[in-house]
Amino acid sequence: MRDILKYQGIIPAFYACYDAKGNINPQAVENMTRHLLKKGVKGVYVGGSSGECIYQNVKEREIVLEHVMKAAEGKLTVIAHVACNNSADSMELAAHAESLGVDAIAAIPPIYFHLPEYAIAQYWNDISHAAPNTDFVIYNIPQLAGVGLTMTLFKEMLKNPKVAAVKNSSMPVQDIQMFKMEGGRDFVVFNGPDEQLVSGLAMGADGGIGGTYGVMPELYIRIMELVQKGKVREAREIQYTANAIIDAMCSCHGNLYAVMKEILRLREGLDIGGVRKPLANLIPEDMAQVRTCAAMIDKAVKKYQVVGK
Numbered sequence: 001m002r003d004i005l006k007y008q009g010i011i012p013a014f015y016a017c018y019d020a021k022g023n024i025n026p027q028a029v030e031n032m033t034r035h036l037l038k039k040g041v042k043g044v045y046v047g048g049s050s051g052e053c054i055y056q057n058v059k060e061r062e063i064v065l066e067h068v069m070k071a072a073e074g075k076l077t078v079i080a081h082v083a084c085n086n087s088a089d090s091m092e093l094a095a096h097a098e099s100l101g102v103d104a105i106a107a108i109p110p111i112y113f114h115l116p117e118y119a120i121a122q123y124w125n126d127i128s129h130a131a132p133n134t135d136f137v138i139y140n141i142p143q144l145a146g147v148g149l150t151m152t153l154f155k156e157m158l159k160n161p162k163v164a165a166v167k168n169s170s171m172p173v174q175d176i177q178m179f180k181m182e183g184g185r186d187f188v189v190f191n192g193p194d195e196q197l198v199s200g201l202a203m204g205a206d207g208g209i210g211g212t213y214g215v216m217p218e219l220y221i222r223i224m225e226l227v228q229k230g231k232v233r234e235a236r237e238i239q240y241t242a243n244a245i246i247d248a249m250c251s252c253h254g255n256l257y258a259v260m261k262e263i264l265r266l267r268e269g270l271d272i273g274g275v276r277k278p279l280a281n282l283i284p285e286d287m288a289q290v291r292t293c294a295a296m297i298d299k300a301v302k303k304y305q306v307v308g309k
Contacts, residue, residue, distance in 0.1 A: 009042025
C-alpha cells in the first residue's frame with residue numbers, strides 16, 4: 001500500500017525566488033521554505049506554474065529544488081514538478097529530483113503541439129522511468145496546457161505502478177470524483193483551483209495544491225480543518241473570503257505572483273524578488289491595491305482566528 005498520508009493536507013505551490021538582478025536567489029528559496037514550514041503546511045509543490053518553471057532553465061530549476069530540500073530538512077512533503085517541453089530535459093530533472101529524495105515528481109503534458117494521447121503517455125512514462133523509485137503525479141491543467149486528462153489516457157497511465165496521484169486543476173469538480181473512483185483506495189487526487197477547495201475536498205480530494213496558498217496559508221489550512229470536521233458552512237465562509245482576496249489581487253497591472261510576493265514582503269518581511277519577464281512586475285500605481293490586499297488577509301486571519309504553527 002502506498003503512503004498517502006504524506007499527501008493529505010495543504011501544499012502551497014512554491015514561488016520563484018529571485019535576487020535584485022533577476023537571478024535565482026538560493027537564500028530566498030531557503031527562507032521561503034522555512035517560512036512555509038513554520039506556517040504548518042503539509043508540503044510544497046516546487047517548480048510548477050507558481051515557480052515560473054517555463055521561464056527557467058534546467059540548472060536553475062535544479063538549484064531551486066536543492067535549496068528547498070536543504071531547508072525542508074525532511075519536515076515537508078516535497079513534490080517536484082519536472083516537466084519541460086522536451087523529454088530529455090524533463091528526464092534529467094526527474095533523475096535529479098529522485099537523487100535528492102523528493103516524495104514525488106509531477107508533470108504537465110507537453111504544450112504547443114497537440115500530441116496524440118499515446119505520445120503524451122510515452123512522455124509521462126519516460127519521465128517516470130527516469131525516477132523509477134519515486135511517485136509520479138499527473139498535473140491536469142487543460143486551460144493552460146491545451147490538453148486535458150481524459151479517462152482513456154488516465155487508465156493508460158494507471159498501468160504504471162508509480163503513478164500515485166493527479167493534481168487536478170480542471171474546473172469541473174466532478175473530475176475529482178472520476179479520478180478517485182478509477183484510481184482506487186490508495187490513489188491521491190489534489191484539488192487544484194484555489195477558489196474551489198471546499199467543493200474539491202467535499203468531492204473527495206485528499207488535499208490541495210494551490211498558487212495562492214503561499215500568501216495566505218492560514219486560511220486554507222483552516223478551510224481543510226473545518227471540512228474534515230464536517231463544518232462545511234464555516235469552511236465555505238472562509239472560502240468566499242479567500243476568493244474575494246484572490247479577485248482583489250488579480251486587479252493590479254502587475255502579475256498575480258508579483259502581487260503576492262509584495263504582500264509577503266509587507267506582511268512577513270520576506271523578500272523573494274519580483275517576477276521574470278514576460279510576466280509583468282508591479283508598477284507604482286499598484287501599491288495602494290497591494291496594501292489593500294494585505295490588509296484583507298490580515299483581517300481574515302484575525303477574524304477566523306487562524307495562526308500558523
